[in-house]
Amino acid sequence: MSGHAGAVSDLVDQLSKLPGIGRKSAERLAFHLLRVHEDEALALAAAIQKVRTDVRYCSVCFNLSETELCRICSDPKRDATRLCVVEQPRDLLSLDASGVYTGLYHVLLGRIAPLDGITPDQLTIDSLVERVRTGNFSEIIMATNPTVEGDGTSLYLSNLLQEFPVEITRLARGITSGSVLEYANREIIADALTGRQRL
Amino acid sequence: MSGHAGAVSDLVDQLSKLPGIGRKSAERLAFHLLRVHEDEALALAAAIQKVRTDVRYCSVCFNLSETELCRICSDPKRDATRLCVVEQPRDLLSLDASGVYTGLYHVLLGRIAPLDGITPDQLTIDSLVERVRTGNFSEIIMATNPTVEGDGTSLYLSNLLQEFPVEITRLARGITSGSVLEYANREIIADALTGRQRL
Incomplete structure (x- = not known):
């Protein structure tokens, strides 16, 4: 003004x-x-x-850190057989705040988005493959965002990692706790029905 | 977090x-x-x-300024017979951006709000009275916000200033240009009727 x-x-x-x-x-x-x-x-x-x-990126998982290794990578109590792949450090924080997951993380620092000119080589995918190759993981959990690009990135990664003897999973999809069915869209309902669980 | x-x-x-x-x-x-x-x-x-x-406050009108006198107080082309009283520097900017007013300003740096513990002595009221006493103003325009506290502040000031030979006015109240009558509340309609103008 x-x-x-x-x-x-x-x-x-x-x-x-x-x-x-x-x-x-x-x-x-x-x-x-x-x-x-x-x-x-x-x-x-x-x-x-x-x-x-x-603040810099952790040299192993690319989480934000004030030290060479972030507090998760440097914590010997974390379950080193599980690796959860997320897009951004803030996603890591959300997941870790739930307290349900005690394994390690890998932050991609983005998602594959050809329309925005973001190709796999701009992400931390090489490091991820190297970690899976040299590590001792039994499970890789894809926790990218439930969007077209996030799903695409997970699919790309699971193809890339299928040569290794690890189980590859992704976050459950369904209705959200506390929501009402009336306002759930068709896609959410379809996810919830497809992934229905035994009571 | x-x-x-x-x-x-x-x-x-x-x-x-x-x-x-x-x-x-x-x-x-x-x-x-x-x-x-x-x-x-x-x-x-x-x-x-x-x-x-x-950035500091102008030593005369308490507008924000990088110099001792703000650009308005130091502009010889401004009409020095009119003084517009506002609560905050941002109100001054809004009013001045309209281009309708060419007089001077006085920024109170707040409004009288007993419930928030803001009493007249915390505002720039002493300076205002001194300016009106020593200045050559013919009109003081109260342009505090149209709220209970803004109106109260204007009323307080007009009582304080009635000993001086100046006309004290306030901004017109009414319906806002571009609005629809249907959504105007009772108070707005009452203001618009009370202040109706000849076409």
């Missing part, structure tokens, strides 16, 4: 680049950062800088 | 403090800042720091 002081205008520009933050929200955030205690505003700036200098 | 590397967790905490940014959004923004080009992330951090070091 014309009329801002230069520094305010710059901040609004930078905030507008964030996903889901439009021009109006960026202005609201900028005025908030001008109004709060200076320490609070500077703490945010410092946190952004620190995250970019201190 | 437990499980984040420390620096990521810190960043999520800081981002969560922003208005309208919940925990999930903060995580999404943090991962975005980790994924984008380093220059872009650091540019945001720098913009926050710069805004807090370079």
Whole structure:
């Protein structure tokens, strides 16, 4: 917006680049950062800088980490016979927060998406194959997103990994806990019926 | 969320403090800042720091400014006989963007809100009274927000300023351009009828 002081205008520009933050929200955030205690505003700036200098990818699984090996890869209590393949570090966090899975992870850092120009060689697939080749895994769980591209990536990987003596599984599909059948779409219902389980 | 590397967790905490940014959004923004080009992330951090070091309040009207006097107070072409009183710098920007008003402004930096513990002495009211006393204003336009607290603040100020030979006005209330009557509430309709204008 014309009329801002230069520094305010710059901040609004930078905030507008964030996903889901439009021009109006960026202005609201900028005025908030001008109004709060200076320490609070500077703490945010410092946190952004620190995250970019201190955080890297785990050299084994490509999870985010402040050390060479992430806390999961360096935890001897994790079940080293299971490997769960996810698209992004945030997916790993969601899965791990459930507490159900105690194995290791491999973060692809994306999914195969030819329409977006993302080909297998841009992901961490070579490392995955190498881990499966040299590791001692009995099961690889595909936990990519349940989208066309996520499913495609899982299929690609399961083809690639079928030469190894591992079981390849994927996350169950069905109705979601707490939802109502009335609002489930045809695809969800079909998944739920196909994968029905004995009570 | 437990499980984040420390620096990521810190960043999520800081981002969560922003208005309208919940925990999930903060995580999404943090991962975005980790994924984008380093220059872009650091540019945001720098913009926050710069805004807090370079931007201050105009010593006359309390608009945001990078100089002692803001661009409006230092503009000799502005009509120095009219003064428009607003709550926040962003209100000033909205009003000025309309291009209809060419006078000066006074930013209260808030509104009187006893329930939030905001009393008149926490606002820039002393400066306002001093400006009206020593200035040459013929009209003071109250442009606080059309809320209970905004209206209360305007009323308080107009009582305070009635000792001076100035006309005190407030922004017109009515239906908004482009809206439909069907969705206007009773209060809006009442304002529109009360303030009806000759065609």
